[in-house]
Amino acid sequence: MATGHTMTWRLIVNGTVIAAVAGALALGSGMRGGVAARAGASRAASDDSALAVAVLASARGAAPVMCRLAERTLEGSWGGWGRGTPDDVSDVSGAGRWATARHPANIAVPVLARGMEDDDDCVRGVAARLIARATAAEVDAAVVPLLRSSAAGTRVAASVALGLAESEAATAALVARLGDEVARVRLASAWALGRVGSLVAAPPLRGVLRDPDAGVRAAAARSLGELEDTAAVDALARALRSDASEDVRVAAAEALGRMEAKRGVPALAAALADQSVQVRRTAAWALGQIEDKGSVAALARALADGDEDVRETAVWALGQIEDAAAVPPLVERLGHDDRPAVRRKAAWALGQIEDKSSAGALGAALRCDGDAEVRRTAAWSLGQIEDAGSVTDLAGALSDSSEQVRTVAAWALGQVGPRRAPDALVRALAHDTAEVREKAAWALGQIGDAAAVPALKTALADPESKVRRTALWALGQLDSDAARAAIVDALRDGDPEVRARAARALGGGHAEPRPEPMPMPEPRPFPGPDE
Numbered sequence: 001m002a003t004g005h006t007m008t009w010r011l012i013v014n015g016t017v018i019a020a021v022a023g024a025l026a027l028g029s030g031m032r033g034g035v036a037a038r039a040g041a042s043r044a045a046s047d048d049s050a051l052a053v054a055v056l057a058s059a060r061g062a063a064p065v066m067c068r069l070a071e072r073t074l075e076g077s078w079g080g081w082g083r084g085t086p087d088d089v090s091d092v093s094g095a096g097r098w099a100t101a102r103h104p105a106n107i108a109v110p111v112l113a114r115g116m117e118d119d120d121d122c123v124r125g126v127a128a129r130l131i132a133r134a135t136a137a138e139v140d141a142a143v144v145p146l147l148r149s150s151a152a153g154t155r156v157a158a159s160v161a162l163g164l165a166e167s168e169a170a171t172a173a174l175v176a177r178l179g180d181e182v183a184r185v186r187l188a189s190a191w192a193l194g195r196v197g198s199l200v201a202a203p204p205l206r207g208v209l210r211d212p213d214a215g216v217r218a219a220a221a222r223s224l225g226e227l228e229d230t231a232a233v234d235a236l237a238r239a240l241r242s243d244a245s246e247d248v249r250v251a252a253a254e255a256l257g258r259m260e261a262k263r264g265v266p267a268l269a270a271a272l273a274d275q276s277v278q279v280r281r282t283a284a285w286a287l288g289q290i291e292d293k294g295s296v297a298a299l300a301r302a303l304a305d306g307d308e309d310v311r312e313t314a315v316w317a318l319g320q321i322e323d324a325a326a327v328p329p330l331v332e333r334l335g336h337d338d339r340p341a342v343r344r345k346a347a348w349a350l351g352q353i354e355d356k357s358s359a360g361a362l363g364a365a366l367r368c369d370g371d372a373e374v375r376r377t378a379a380w381s382l383g384q385i386e387d388a389g390s391v392t393d394l395a396g397a398l399s400d401s402s403e404q405v406r407t408v409a410a411w412a413l414g415q416v417g418p419r420r421a422p423d424a425l426v427r428a429l430a431h432d433t434a435e436v437r438e439k440a441a442w443a444l445g446q447i448g449d450a451a452a453v454p455a456l457k458t459a460l461a462d463p464e465s466k467v468r469r470t471a472l473w474a475l476g477q478l479d480s481d482a483a484r485a486a487i488v489d490a491l492r493d494g495d496p497e498v499r500a501r502a503a504r505a506l507g508g509g510h511a512e513p514r515p516e517p518m519p520m521p522e523p524r525p526f527p528g529p530d531e
Contacts, residue, residue, distance in 0.1 A: 052108035052130070054095040056115045059122045067122035074099065074129040075164070099130060109134050113142040116157040117149065128157040132164035139165045147173050152182040159185065163192025171198045178204055183213040190216055194223025202229040209235050214245035221248060225255025233259070237267035240283075246276045253279060257286025265290060269298035272305075272314070280310045288317030296321060300329040308339045315342060319349025327353060331361040334378075340371040347374055351381025359385055363393035366409075372402035379405060383412030395422040398436075407435045414443030421449040429455045429471070434464040441467060445474025453478060457486040465495045472498060476505035 059070065108130075115127030132139060139161065146158035147170075159177060162170040174196065177189035190208055193201040206229070208220035221239060224232040233256065240252040253271055256264035264286070271283035284302055287295040295317075302314035315333060318326040327350065334346040347365060350358040362385070365378040379397055382390040394416065397409035406428070413425050421444055428440035441459055444452040452474075459471035472490050475483040490502035 048098065049108045049111050051093065051095045051098040052111040052115070054093055055099045055130070056111070056118070056123050056127060058095070059126045060118075060120045062122045064121075067125060070122070071125045071129055074126065099126075109138050109142050113146070116143070116146055116161065117151065117154050119151075119153075121153065124153055124157040125160070128161040129164060132161045134165075136165065136167060136169070140167055140169050143167075144170050144173050147177055152180075152185055155180065155182070155185045156188045159188035159192045163188075163195035166196050168196055168198050171196055171200050175201055175204050178208050183211075183216055186211060186213065186216045187219045190219035190223055194219075194226035197227065199227055199229065202227050202231065205229070206232050206235055209239055214243075214248055217243065218245065218247045218251040221251035221255045225251075225258035228259040230259060230261060233261045233263045236261075237264050240264075240267045240271050240279075246279060249274065249276065249279045250282050253282040253286050257282070257289040260290050262290060262292050265292050265295050269295050272298050272302045272310075277307045277310060280305060280307070281313050284310060284313040284317050288313070288320040291321050293321060293323045293325075296323050296325050300326060303329050303333050308342060311337065311339070311342045312345050315345040315349050319345070319352040322353050324353060324355045324357075327355050327358050331358055334361055334365055334374075340374055343369065343371065343374045344377050347377040347381050351377070351384040354385050356385055356387045359387040359390050363390050366393050366397050366405075372400075372405055375400060375402065375405045376408050379408040379412050383408070383415035386416050388416060388418060391416055391418045391422060395424040398424045398428050398431075398440075403433050403436065406431070406433070407439050410436055410439035410443050414439070414446035417447055419447075419449075421447045421452050426452050426455045429459045434462075434467055437462060437464070437467045438470050441470040441474050445470070445477040448477050450478050450480045450483070453480060453482045453486065457482070457489075460486060460490050460493070460498075465498060468493065468495060468498050469501055472501050472505065476501075 059067065062070065112127045112131040112134075115123050116131065118124055118127070131143065134142075143158050143161050143165075144167075146154050147162075149155055149158070155177060159174060162174060171193065174189045174192050178186055178193075180186050180189065186208070190205060193205060202224065205220045205224050205227070209217055209224075209232075211217050211220065217239070221236060224236065236252045236255050240249050240256070243249050243252070249271065253268060256268060268283045268286050268290075272280055272287075274280050274283070280302065284299060287299060299314045299317050299321075303311055303318075305311050305314065311333070315330065318330060330346045330349050330353075334343055334350065337343050337346065343365070347362060350362060359382060362378045362381050366375050366382065369375050369378070375397070379394060382394060391413065394409045394413050398406050400406050400409065410425060410428055413422065425440055425443055425447075429437055429444075431437050431440065437459065441456060444456060456471045456475050456478075460468050460475075462468050462471065468490075472487065475486050484506070487502050487505050491499055491506075493499050493502070
């Protein structure tokens with residue numbers, strides 16, 4: 001029979017976290033055995049207490065890495081959509097399915113509360129995450145008293161459970177634990193108060209920014225950001241400027257960005273020169289959240305940072321601020337940065353700013369950049385800027401080697417709306433890719449050049465219905481007898497939606513087909529705490 005360590009290794013190799021929790025924790029083979037067996041397969045489906053015992057018994061003695069994966073999996077199992085991965089290991093008892101269920105029928109509070117008093121770290125951690133899904137009254141009744149336990153590990157587990165349950169009734173008890181003699185208890189309580197979200201906790205959390213333990217100070221800073229406690233701005237700015245701990249400075253910058261505190265801009269701008277990459281990146285992110293034009297000069301200097309992530313985040317922040325003063329340094333990054341990710345974000349930022357002076361640089365990137373994503377984003381930005389001088393570059397991009405670049409270029413030509421449709425755009429109606437043909441038809445409708453009627457009429461016989469529908473809409477935008485005759489012909493189309501659109505067009509109404517969302521790069525993920 002496999003030992004606990006052997007099973008843990010096999011599950012890591014399988015690579016399925018859900019299986020690691022929903023299978024290994026359910027099996028319980030070789031780990032202080034007997035508990036899962038006593039529950040019995042026949043009782044497991046209905047006896048939640050026995051299932052809870054089985055899960056906690058299997059958690060006992062688990063390797064730390066597997067225990068952390070189990071905790072994270074249980075945290076992530078609360079709600080959400082989609083199907084889980086196939087089970088890699090057997091779950092005969094059903095304990096794994098019970099543990100990761102969205103709404104367990106009975107959360108077995110007494111068993112889990114006892115588990116939080118166990119001497120095994122993993123048992124306590126798993127129990128805390130499971131009990132947090134009970135009703136608020138059950139959680140408060142069972143867990144708040146555990147904050148007074150003589151065992152520090154139990155006090156930590158209780159804080160975590162109350163934070164996950166977002167128990168506002170526990171606020172005072174958690175605040176009391178900010179003065180605990182054990183640093184990890186103070187840290188867990190500070191974290192939990194941010195999750196609970198009561199502003200009553202803000203003043204004591206501000207005091208914790210002076211805690212002797214760096215982890216506690218960082219947790220307090222992040223929670224103050226969660227609470228959006230603007231009274232903490234000056235204290236957070238001081239921490240950002242002078243705290244010896246990198247994690248505290250990162251947390252302070254994060255909090256200032258989360259609360260969008262303009263008073264924190266000078267400290268954040270200064271932090272762009274911090275010796276820590278993580279501090280500099282988080283400060284740039286925070287300045288992008290605040291969107292204060294006074295930070296443009298500092299962010300522009302950060303574009304020369306030696307770290308790619310810092311440069312990329314600074315570029316993103318300038319795009320968020322949308323100040324024309326950022327155009328020259330962004331153009332320089334677009335043309336000369338050696339990292340495609342930075343050039344892509346620079347192209348995006350210029351599109352956000354929509355200053356026509358950047359059209360030339362974007363056109364050069366569209367023609368010459370070796371990265372298809374940079375070219376695609378440059379095409380999108382030219383569509384945003386709508387500068388007539390970019391028509392030649394966009395028309396040329398209809399022959400780009402990348403289908404995505406060609407598609408966005410067609411869309412952008414419709415955005416720019418030149419007086420005459422470029423020949424390359426008309427020819428794009430015969431492109432071998434439906435997406436390009438659809439966007440070309442839409443762009444021709446936007447432009448409204450009657451010379452495109454014959455090509456649009458031909459597009460009404462396109463094998464793809466979405467192309468036929470878009471071509472029909474485009475014809476409806478053109479005030480010509482030839483366009484109307486083509487619409488009449490569409491009344492005999494085999495697609496009922498095409499026929500309906502034709503009828504609406506002839507009746508003087510239309511439903512404009514909108515292009516699919518263009519490539520607007522999302523901001524970098526929120527730089528949350530490394531829990």
